[in-house]
Amino acid sequence: MDKEARMEWLVKRVAQEFKTGDVVNLGIGIPTKVANALPDGIKIILQSENGYLGVGPAPEAGREDSDTVNAGGQYATILPGGCSFDSATSFAIIRGGHVDATVLGALQVDEEGNLASWMIPGKIVPGMGGAMDLVVGARRVIIAMEHCAKNGGLKVLKKCTLPLTAAKQVNLIVTDMGVIEVTLNGLRLKEIAPGLTFEEVQACTEAILIKPDKVAV
């Protein structure tokens, strides 16, 4: 598979993590694409932390509503059965354990499930927005990201070096190279992307990966 095909595989693979009725918050970027890759028959309820449930597809041209935008600021829609609320309720939903899963990007993840995603000191400091609450509050935290940085730098580490978004909260890491489960014994490479070998994934990973055939703890 080329890079594009592997990114597509990633998105589809994340989409398989849900069952109908799950309340899911998708981060900006790769995670957003998961909404369009759900298996047939699976219907999830998307939450947008700026204040509504039932995120629908982007509106048709000419049907944009400036009051209905997603957490990335893009025009969106609300599906029938959806509802809007203020930020206090939105984060009560998030922090209170009412979100079944969140899918977020990352700068670094490590073998303890620590996540760094919100700043590179002295370089870019966009802020954490709602990410810290999402990672602490969602029942499952799924990281969806490219396995390596654009410059080839490693992102799945023994220990994060950047400021954390949250400690020990990540459950699953899905990259263009495979699916990694965070276990008490470390990172278990649960699935390998088509065409790759365990050794190839390990070579791009600082943390020591546990082989897929080992039983998870």
Added chain:
Amino acid sequence: MDKEARMEWLVKRVAQEFKTGDVVNLGIGIPTKVANALPDGIKIILQSENGYLGVGPAPEAGREDSDTVNAGGQYATILPGGCSFDSATSFAIIRGGHVDATVLGALQVDEEGNLASWMIPGKIVPGMGGAMDLVVGARRVIIAMEHCAKNGGLKVLKKCTLPLTAAKQVNLIVTDMGVIEVTLNGLRLKEIAPGLTFEEVQACTEAILIKPDKVAV
């Protein structure tokens, strides 16, 4: 004045404490009567802690709405411009300092402004309901009560003997005998009900009263 006239004086006197636009919460019993005794032209906004603003008069017979009752459980109405909300918002309003004054009854009040109003151990324990929050949160706490208990027992004390509703929160005590201000130096008898003397009020009061002509601190 007979007892009835003095109780009427009490209610009218409390009603003079407000200016138009004040947000006021009236307790059950004597305080409730204040709503009908406001001076001409004074319009206050009544809050009902079970969840709305703009309490209106009791509905006409046949116009009762089982969803619109006051905090005492009696049928009520909501005036135009009123609004309803949940208990969390209601007590955010109360505790957050958004209520200008509350008028409540009392079992005992003392010279430090301590209030006892919610239980007599071993005898009656109705519970504090919203009173503890009201007394802590309202900008002004006005006690409206008969000066003495039915059995003649004193209620304006040096120190409350019953379990407190709140410590040092009472600002003004209006009884059928007079108007007492809680000051840092103690209780100042600001006004005496028509026909009574300072000595008569003092005789029914355990706390030492400061005479009306002394300047308040």
Added chain:
Amino acid sequence: MTKVIGLEEAISKIKNGMTIMVGGFIGCGAPSQLLEEVCRQEVKELTLIANDTGILGDAMSQLIVQHCVSKLIATHIGTNKETGRQMSTGELEVKLVPQGTLVEQIRSAGAGLGGILTPTGIGTIVEEGKQKIVLNGAEYLLELPVRANVALLNAYKADKVGNLVYRRAARNFNPVMAMAADLVIAQVDNIVEIGEIDPDEVMTPSIFVDYIVQKQSQEVTDLG
């Protein structure tokens, strides 16, 4: 994907010994038919969290009268004398909590907070056994989250996925309790199709609600 189920089935999910939260304020906005069914199914040893125990004779009061409840957390019990009687004989364990504190404790549980600091109760017996925190010279009590196994609610309108709309003073504790229980059952006057409630009209988002029970119109609600 409708959440509408029958009354009997809904209440059968409540087991002896569970903690239940019940919306309502002296009967107004209380889920009367759900409560009647709790009594009918003779669920026992419940811990009840509610503003009050109703007025003697109403559905809420019957929970106490019929000894379904062994422990009560409430703000006011003066309108149901049987509650006071059972408390004084030791049949019922009663914990009284300031109303603004109880609602914040429930909200804390629903919102994933570890608790809140409130000035309410300082200098009173409400302080007992609680951590006191001083900030800028002001004292606050640390009040901890309160949650339940089941919440029983009353709403005016729902769609079939469980978005709820309340009416007037019947809202009270209902929306907050909807957030703080493992299982949430709402008794509803009017059930409408999905999409018939405007997103801005919803007061309790569907995801908090597990089951909806159609209220039987035995009594006429005058909307005068």
Added chain:
Amino acid sequence: MTKVIGLEEAISKIKNGMTIMVGGFIGCGAPSQLLEEVCRQEVKELTLIANDTGILGDAMSQLIVQHCVSKLIATHIGTNKETGRQMSTGELEVKLVPQGTLVEQIRSAGAGLGGILTPTGIGTIVEEGKQKIVLNGAEYLLELPVRANVALLNAYKADKVGNLVYRRAARNFNPVMAMAADLVIAQVDNIVEIGEIDPDEVMTPSIFVDYIVQKQSQEVTDLG
């Protein structure tokens, strides 16, 4: 007893050095015309509390671009590069706060709480300088109330006494900020007579709102 006043008069109440809260989420639900007037009146040395600083070019971003703000408390500044630039040069002091924490801090101030305990930020630099409280083995940060001199809000509809109704995702921080400032000014699309908003439709009670400013229809909001 109308609270409707003119734009210029409303904003003239904001003085140099004040702390202001501004509703909105990346521009959606932000009181754009109030913000433009703040810039026009050249109010300076403001402390700004807001979710973000808008998108470079919009009204919110201009507060930063025109150096009205000397201190910022926000959750995300990535959509306005000028904010990051001023932060790195030291022109602007920036404090970044998790979104769920910021909204609870503002709510705490409005609700008279001394603060809340949140698990958010544990194990991160957000912990720095904060009291940590352990309850049943779980760690929480004690986050303190945040309030302002003035709150600038945006609403879809208001009656003349100041009851506010918001629309869709434009609600966001607006209702919470309405509770936590000494002076609350709302920019409103539609102003209606008293009694024209149903009590159950109100999202921000009138008593929180001091002034209402009619929004001028320069841009067409498509309600499609």
